[in-house]
Amino acid sequence: MTDLKIVIADDEPLAAERLERLLKKIDDVELVGTAEDGEEAVALSEEKRPDLLLLDVAMPGMDGIEVARALSKGKNSPAVIFVTAFDRFAVAAFEVAAVDYLMKPVDAKRLAVAIDRARDHIVSHAEADHDVAEKDDEDSPWLTEFWASDLSGLVRIAADDIDRVSAERDYMRLHVGERSWLIHYSMTKLEEGLDPSKFVRLHRSALVRRDFVAGFSRNASGRWVARLQDGTEQAVGRLYADRVREMAGR
Template sequence: MSGLKVLAVDDVPPALNELCTLLREAPEVAEVAGAGDALSALRMIQSGRFDAVFLDVAMPGLDGLELASLLAKLTDPPVIVFVTAYEQHAVAAYGIGAVDYLLKPVRAERLADALARVLRVAPGGAADASDEAAAPLPDAMAALPVESAGRTRYVRRNEVHYVEAHGDYVRLYTHSGVHLVRMPISRLEEYWEAAGFVRVHRSFLVALGAVRELRSDSVGGLLAHTDLGDVPVSRRHARELRERLLQAARRGQLDRTGRP
């Protein structure tokens, strides 16, 4: 790959010009185009190939999150990076599949980090398969922002004992209470799997370090017992959970997650 072809989208002309300038100065980028609204960007993407889209969130009409959702349905979608002044959209952005989330004003070093992530996942990217496997997903999910009564609280990953799917949301079970976050459980699983969270049921993830014991329920099913309650384990996931618990015990990793 000789360089990335990138589309920048922002409804504020000075912000769009600044972003395009930063992208043109980046050695990883070969070509930059700009769009002042989501519909114009969609037409450009439909008529031409882009490796990545650097996308503002708050735009009139079709906003950045809605545009990204549409792009995700394409057969060969571009890589998405969000660029915005509002950090509260981060969870939804990663839930859609963005590889990074840049806060304005964008610094050149953060842009370089984002472009490196784009290169790892873009078709024909510069990094080979072994580099991509070694590079972790951006750890923006070590703490999740939870909106409540006009306030934003950050729930740390190591406070969470288990996660339950609830439509397009997930419930995070912690000692401080149950917190609702808008994100599909499948997406959260991708980000938290490396941190010791295991899918044990279509609707549940559990932290290995939070499991105290495995129990049978009244009908012969399996339950993972935690301090905050029992988590159902489906038959298809039971063997994997037992193996993961055994491996964690051998490595001395059980109950070392900082949970109270």
């Protein structure tokens, strides 16, 4: 891949200068412009066609979320990494599909990781666009990824990596190996959005990846219990007993 063309948008001169200094220490990147507010960020992005926008959230006029939304409506919109002093915008950043979410003052190593993530994102989307152009009829209608917040910012989680989902009030916990993340979704929305050939709902508060189910047994009350690949068990709700028979081919 050629040098990654980057635009910085931040109304704080010292913060923008810090990002410039950090970018100089990263290979294969080119800073093509700096904007001081949202309107200038949109105009500069349309002029310079950057691959990546390092975008502050709280700016006068158009804020960073509005800038990302405006640019996403055009063709070849840049990838976005939000850089902010506030963590309350994480959900909004998810909604505009930001590549990463960095907290000020930006750490050099975290910025480098975010830049690498942006490269991967850009390459994968370029490949996906190529595939779509050739195989438009093979687009998947199912959810393929999620964004969840953690102490480092935002984490991208591939749907195929999820072992199971458990409900926690208004949130869903995505379990991936020994780690888990909370997202603000309803169980019904997840069940409708995840590929039913890969995921099955076994309880009103549980979705499980089909190949994560090792087997089924009955408990003392005669209810079905799913044995999972990690050694844990998941009770099967009475309303979902037919899923057991469907999976077992009975």
